[in-house]
Amino acid sequence: MTTPEWSAASLRLDQDSPIPLYAQLATQLREAIDGGALAPGARLDNETELAARLGISRPTIRQAIQSLVDAGLLVRKRGVGTQVVHNKVARQLRLSSxxxxxxxxxxxxxxxxxxxxxxxxxxxxxxxxxxxxxxxxxxxxxxxxxxxxxxxxxxxxxxxxxxxxxxxxxxxxxxxxxxxxxxxxxxxxxxxxxxxxxxxxxxxxxxxxxxxxxxxxxxxxxxxxxxxxxxxxxxxxxxxxxxxxxxxxxx
Incomplete structure (x- = not known):
């Protein structure tokens, strides 16, 4: 992670929990964003690196990240990767003209x-x-x-x-x-x-x-x-x- 206040090493997933791994990961990332440890503009490690570090599959990583993209907390940018969006509103944005x-x-x-x-x-x-x-x-x-x-x-x-x-x-x-x-x-x-x-x-x-x-x-x-x-x-x-x-x- 690019921000010094937070790193993927702080993530802890419970393989024996009834809560799906993607949901555990999404919850911890959301908490880091809401708490300010993951600041607007911060980039996540790529899916391969996260999967290797956490010992889970890339599809699980992708599902967790997509849920936060859908919630308006993360955005995927070509050539840059996955970033915390500049907007701090934790909901799907409804843009109007x-x-x-x-x-x-x-x-x-x-x-x-x-x-x-x-x-x-x-x-x-x-x-x-x-x-x-x-x-x-x-x-x-x-x-x-x-x-x-x-x-x-x-x-x-x-x-x-x-x-x-x-x-x-x-x-x-x-x-x-x-x-x-x-x-x-x-x-x-x-x-x-x-x-x-x-x-x-x-x-x-x-x-x-x-x-x-x-x-x-x-x-x-x-x-x-x-x-x-x-x-x-x-x-x-x-x-x-x-x-x-x-x-x-x-x-």
Whole structure:
């Protein structure tokens, strides 16, 4: 294990217990994650090493790890291995788009598509999508409206070939709905919320004065295999929008 506070040597499995070995292993890994010994970003030893160290089969290791992947605690990343996810919420994540949230609240979302197509991958896009070999990306830019009033300016990078939505589809559905409809299983996201003042471009698109307060959000979304399937950077009118968060108490 890469974190100094914890190592696989601390794992103890009881071969005589009626509790399946995979469940014993999953429980101990979950406790290490919940207790902070396995920090976000920490990597597990590979399945072969864990199986040899614990004296159990690889399928048993794989079953234990998959149960924690399904619970939103671990993510598999190609070329990296199995990691503790950045998100500390111990449940399967349900990711939703602004379009979905507005519809759920009984609003009438609208969309003005500004950009929708392939472009050469910039260094920023390559880093955001965690794909050093990337040559092009699918870029989407749109203004989200509520009852015909602009509320947010939304930008997204998608890996090429993932989906190629038409402007009409972007006006009718949220991005996550389009991804799920294409068979992409969204697993986890890392999100950062901040604020800044409106530029002249922001002001023109959102109907706010230059210098007005805007909320910002940057989000990287992963599928069940640890692949980045979407990177978004959005700005919201602080006068018309707020983020509502529920925080769990300390255990």
């Amino acid at each position: 602004l379009f979905d949230d507005l519809t759920r609240l009984g609003k009438h979302p609208g969309t003005r598509v500004l950009t929708n197509g392939a472009e050469t991958a910039s260094e920023h896009a390559i880093g955001a999508l965690e794909a050093p070999e990337l040559e092009s990306v699918h870029r989407i830019e749109r203004v989200r409206l509520v009852d015909e009033e602009p509320i947010a300016l939304m930008n997204n990078y998608l890996p090429p070939g993932l989906i190629t939505p038409s402007d009409a589809e972007l006006r009718a559905k949220g991005l996550y709905e389009l991804l799920r409809s294409a068979g992409i299983r969204l697993h986890a996201a890392h999100q950062n919320i901040g604020a800044r003042n409106a530029t002249e471009e922001d002001a023109e698109l959102l109907g706010e004065p230059v210098g007005a307060a805007l909320l910002t959000m940057h989000r990287t979304t992963y599928d069940e295999n640890g692949r980045v399937v979407e990177y978004g950077w959005h700005v919201y009118r602080a006068s018309r929008y707020s983020f509502d968060l529920t925080l769990p108490g300390a255990r």
